[in-house]
Every structure is written in structure tokens, then in C-alpha cells.
Amino acid sequence: MAFNLTGNKSAELKDKIRQELALANAREIIQHTNETCFKSCVPNPGQSLSGSETNCLSSCVKKYLEAWNHISQAYVQRVQKEEGNGRH
Template structure:
């Protein structure tokens, strides 16, 4: 298991090393986000569409699941794109949440 770093350890890293840490955190966040998306999608659409659990899905259940997943993904993509644009606009105005990528 990787050892966690505190802020003092991060400050001692070179800018390149800090950037690598930031990239790793972003990658881990993206993976966690994808896992959460799949879990939420499965739970919501299964609860909505599977009316009579059994060994196979009815045609109506399959159609409901497909439509539910399509709507869920379309909505998620819209929200994600909108959030990304807002964050980029905020960073361009200089009011980024992190105030830059350096820890020092």
C-alpha cells in the first residue's frame, strides 16, 4: 500500500514531482468517479426497470433499461461538460479553486 504524504512532504517535492502527484490524484479521482457512475446507473435503472426479477429479462425490461441508461448517460455527460466549462472559465479568470498547481 502506498504511503500517504502530508502537505510538508509535498512542499519538499520539485515542481515536476508535485505535478506527478497532482496527475496521480486526478487519475484516481477519475477512476472513482467512473466507478460511482456505474454503481449509481446500475442501482437506479435496475430499481426502475426490473419489475419481476427472474432468470431472464422481458423485452419491456430490456427496453426500459436501455432507455434509462441512455438518459442517465446523456444527463451525466451534460452535467460533466457544463461543470468542466465552468471550471475552465474560473481558471482563466484567475480565480481557480487551487490557486495554481504548486504546493509551495
């Protein structure tokens, strides 16, 4: 089965795929962060969070997102470098 997409349709499809991947990545980040940070910061869940639990959750989420951003940037740079090498 072959698909013949015009340049415009191909670009639209690529953009849609990128959007879907970004959404899936965001969901993964949220799920993993919730699981990891909540387990670490809230050992005995109650009706509300204590100040220390809130601070722990904020710090944990911040660290996780910083690490995710660092890894994502390194990956994007690697892909761009490989794409650049493949074009020459």
C-alpha cells in the first residue's frame, strides 16, 4: 500500500505526528513524576499534604523535569547532528 502525499499534506501529517508524540511524552512525564514523587514524598497519605510534603513534591517534580529537559535537548541535538551528517 503506497501513499502519495503532496508536500503540504506531508508536512501537515508530520506536524500532527509530532504533536501526538509530544502529548504522549507529556502524559508519560506526568504519570512517572506522580508515581515517583508521591511515593517518595508522601509515605502516609492523609486528607491534606503537610508543608514538608508539598516542598518535597515541588523539589522532586522540579528535579525530574530538569533531568527530562536535559535528556530531551541532548537527544534532539544528536538527531539533528545525525540528520546533518546524512545529508552530506
